[in-house]
Amino acid sequence: xxxxxxxxxxxxxxxxxxVFLGLILLMFVIxxxxxxxKKGKKKDAEAxxxxxAxxxxxxxxxxxPGSAGEIKLYTVSDKxxxxxxxIVANKMNRPLNELRFKSIKEVK
Numbered sequence: 001x002x003x004x005x006x007x008x009x010x011x012x013x014x015x016x017x018x019v020f021l022g023l024i025l026l027m028f029v030i031x032x033x034x035x036x037x038k039k040g041k042k043k044d045a046e047a048x049x050x051x052x053a054x055x056x057x058x059x060x061x062x063x064x065p066g067s068a069g070e071i072k073l074y075t076v077s078d079k080x081x082x083x084x085x086x087i088v089a090n091k092m093n094r095p096l097n098e099l100r101f102k103s104i105k106e107v108k
Contacts, residue, residue, distance in 0.1 A: 071101045071102065071103060071104065072102065072103040072104075073103070073104055073105075074103065074104070074105035074106070075105065075106045076104050076105065076106050080104075081104045084104055085099070085101055085104075088101075
């Protein structure tokens, strides 16, 4: 099958148009999914806020024997920090009370 130069150019533009249309549709799907995920996080935060506000503030507990003091957490929950510390201790084959963590921060 022989095609002319003008037909080849038309097919090229048609191919580009189809690819860009697919990319635009993918962009809209991702934006819709992001909006749905943000709504889910808001609902979880709103549900957790009254429970946290209702709990009375506990007095500062004394440091446990063998612990290395306080740790600063930046954008990391207590549960995530505990998992990270446990993984590090396991990989280093050392007991957790022999390690000292100064701070944990999520890198984005």
